[in-house]
Each structure stands twice: as C-alpha cells, then as structure tokens.
Amino acid sequence: MSTEQSQLTSATDKAALTSADQHYFTSYDHFGIHEEMLKDSVRTISYRNAILKNRHMFKDKVVLDVGCGTGILSMFAARAGAKHVIGVDMSSIIEMAEKVVKANGLDDKITLLRGKLEDVVLPYKEVDIIISEWMGYFLLYESMLDTVLIARDMYLAPGGLIFPDKASIHVAALEDGKYKQEKIHFWDDVYGFDYSCFKEVCMTEPLVDIVEDQALVTSSENIIEFDLNTVTIAELAFHRQFSVTAHRDDTVHAFIVWFDIVFPGGNDPDGYEVVFSTGPHAQYTHWKQTVFYLDNDISIKQGEVIKGSISSNPNAKNPRDLDVVIEWGLQTADQKRSEVGKGKLNYIMR
Numbered sequence: 001m002s003t004e005q006s007q008l009t010s011a012t013d014k015a016a017l018t019s020a021d022q023h024y025f026t027s028y029d030h031f032g033i034h035e036e037m038l039k040d041s042v043r044t045i046s047y048r049n050a051i052l053k054n055r056h057m058f059k060d061k062v063v064l065d066v067g068c069g070t071g072i073l074s075m076f077a078a079r080a081g082a083k084h085v086i087g088v089d090m091s092s093i094i095e096m097a098e099k100v101v102k103a104n105g106l107d108d109k110i111t112l113l114r115g116k117l118e119d120v121v122l123p124y125k126e127v128d129i130i131i132s133e134w135m136g137y138f139l140l141y142e143s144m145l146d147t148v149l150i151a152r153d154m155y156l157a158p159g160g161l162i163f164p165d166k167a168s169i170h171v172a173a174l175e176d177g178k179y180k181q182e183k184i185h186f187w188d189d190v191y192g193f194d195y196s197c198f199k200e201v202c203m204t205e206p207l208v209d210i211v212e213d214q215a216l217v218t219s220s221e222n223i224i225e226f227d228l229n230t231v232t233i234a235e236l237a238f239h240r241q242f243s244v245t246a247h248r249d250d251t252v253h254a255f256i257v258w259f260d261i262v263f264p265g266g267n268d269p270d271g272y273e274v275v276f277s278t279g280p281h282a283q284y285t286h287w288k289q290t291v292f293y294l295d296n297d298i299s300i301k302q303g304e305v306i307k308g309s310i311s312s313n314p315n316a317k318n319p320r321d322l323d324v325v326i327e328w329g330l331q332t333a334d335q336k337r338s339e340v341g342k343g344k345l346n347y348i349m350r
Contacts, residue, residue: 037133038072040286046276047133050163050263051076053272057161057264058082061128066117066151067144071097071110073131078109082129086122087112117147118154126157137208138290139169139259140312141349143320145226146233165228166262170279171242172220173252173298173306174211180253180293183207206324206347207291213280217252217300218244220279223310239311245303252298252306255326256280257290290349298330298341305331306341315348322349 038044051058051073058080065074068087074097077085087097087110094114101110113120130151134144152162184202187195223240258279265271278287298306308328315321323346330341 036286038070042276042283042285043133044072046261046263046274047073047131047163048076049272050265050274051080051131053274054265054268055080056270057268058129062086062124062126063129063131064088064122064127064151064155066130066132066148067134068097068112069093069133071101071112073133074110074112075101075104075106077129077131078106082109084124085110086124086127088117088120088122089114090116117151122155125155127155127160128157129161129163130156131163135167135259135261135287137287138206138257138312138322138324138349139167140236141320141322143314145228145236148228149231149233152228161264162228164261164263164274166225167228168222168225168260169257170220170222170260171244171255171257171310172216173218173244173246173300174254174256174291175215175217175250176211176253176291176293177251177297179207179209184293203293203295203345204348206349207293208288209291210284211256211280211289211291216256216280217248217250218246218306220244237311237313239309241307241309243305243307245305246300247302249301252294252300254291254293255308255310255328257292257310259287292324292326292345292347294328294343295345296340296343298328299337300330300341301332307331315350318350323347324349 058077060081060083063077063082063085065077065085065087068074068089070093071087074085074087089097094112098112101107101112111123130148132148134148136142136144148162156162184199187198187202221242221244223242224238258277260275260277260279263274266273276282278285278289280289300306306328308326311325313323315323325344325346327344328342330338332338332341
C-alpha cells in the first residue's frame, strides 16, 4: 500500500471510528510508546524466542500480525521462514513500519495494511498463525484481545496457532503504607488547605506501578485463565472469587494484580515453550503491576485469610476502559478486626 493509499484509508476509517477508538488508535501514533515496548526486553525477547526457536511451526506458513505497530513481530515471523506475513494496524505508525520492513529487505515477505482488522481485506482467505502483542494493564485494559479473537474467528485455519495462546490473572494482598500516604492521604492537607474531596476520585482509579516482591503480605491466587484458542469475547468479562493467606503479621493497604503469558510449544515434542510473568517476583516489564487501594486498611495475622471477589467488565461509556469491582472480607476470630477488615470498591481503568 502506498503512503497516499494509506492516508486515504486512514481518513475514511477514522470517520467511522468512535471517539474512544480514535483516542486509542492515535495514542499509538507517536514513536515514543513503541520505543518503550521495544526496549521492554522481557516482552520483545519472549516473542523473539517463541517465534525463532519454533521455526518449524512458522516454516512456509501464512502469518497474521494483529496490531503490528513497528513490524517487529512480523519481521521475526518472516525470519522464522513464514511464507508470507500480513501486518494490520490502524495507527499511523504503520507508515514507519513500511520503511523499517523495506530497510531490512523483507518487503517481499511482509504486507502491511492500515485499518481496523474488521474492515481490511487480507490477501489470503485464511492464515495458519496469528501473532499479536495485545496485552494491556490488568491484562485486558484497552480491549485489544477482542480484535485478536475476531481475527481468530474470521481468518485462522482449523488447527492454526495463536502466539501467545494462554494468559492468566493473579491477585495478592499488599503492604504499601508509605506510598498510600503519598498518593491518597496527601490530599488531607495541601499546603494548609483541605483537598480531601480528591481522595474519593483517587480511590476510583487503580495505580499502575512497580511493586517490590517483599511488600506482598499474603499468598497469591490465580483467579482466571484464558485460552485464546477457545475463549469468547463475552467470557472476557468475569467475576471470580479469591482466597489469600497471610504469611506474616502486617497491614494490608491494597490488592495487587498481575498477569502471566504462555506461548505455544510446550505440547510439541520439538517445541520450545516461552512463558513470562509481569508479577513483582519477575523481571521488570512496561506493564508493571496494578494496585487497588483499600478504603480501610486491614490488620492481619499470619495464617489468617482474606476472601473476596474481583469482577471486570467493559465500561458502558468507553468499552476500552474497564469497570473493576473488588469485595473483600478478613476471616478472623477477632471480632473488632473482622468488622473493619471488609469492604467493596468500584474502580475504573481508563
């Protein structure tokens, strides 16, 4: 596609986009966000290893790269021996991807299409493999997984592969008094003025940040797993129970959530399985962790249990945002702590 065609397609497609979609796609126009993702070695090397160390899976295959960005995954697939790779992206960054692909001598192996996956016409009726880096904060923020599942249902051949194809979400309780003081209680006294009305607003949005592993007060629990080969878009909205056990006496200020990712290869005798985690125990990723602060801190003793639930649903006004509801209760014989050790909060990821 020429630059002129790309610009025409962009103008036509953007006219049909919702304001939420326009904001989402244009946020990926700037090179800075792609620089951050490319420099995330856990992310990029995991994809590189999953593709290049499983060359036998890619040899002579037709590959679809959903949300191709700068084209790095498309080029990994081409170098792994793919017959042809189609990269699709709505962002204007695809114009830079075209230059990158040509500069690396892969323009005969890679076709780049600008537009929404649902609207573009692929040069093949079906593909053998779908690759995509679709994960957002809290795994599901920005709803790009929806597009991957649409691509699967529209184009993936029977027996085809998705890279990655498994994802799971994990929760634990966290001691984070110092940061909570800086983030939430800061508003109690701002240069001698009462700004406490801001606290309610702050408590509706989670914090995305790096958490030290030693700050975890409890065990963690895997609350849900997604198999991209079978999961439906409707099943991405979830409500799950959890139970975590304190491994020391401490105070719980927040819940922390992260996700793990698995690529195909583990069930193939010649395969190379790649797995990575975004948890506080693992190497840094740009996804960091998601922290949900409690309105009331919980004093907890070793061996005591916090039981609760987490639900996640697309926001009614902007489906790319998430409404997350967390309920919790401390299981303890101490009636006083039991009364204050429970609660429910509604959060919006936006």
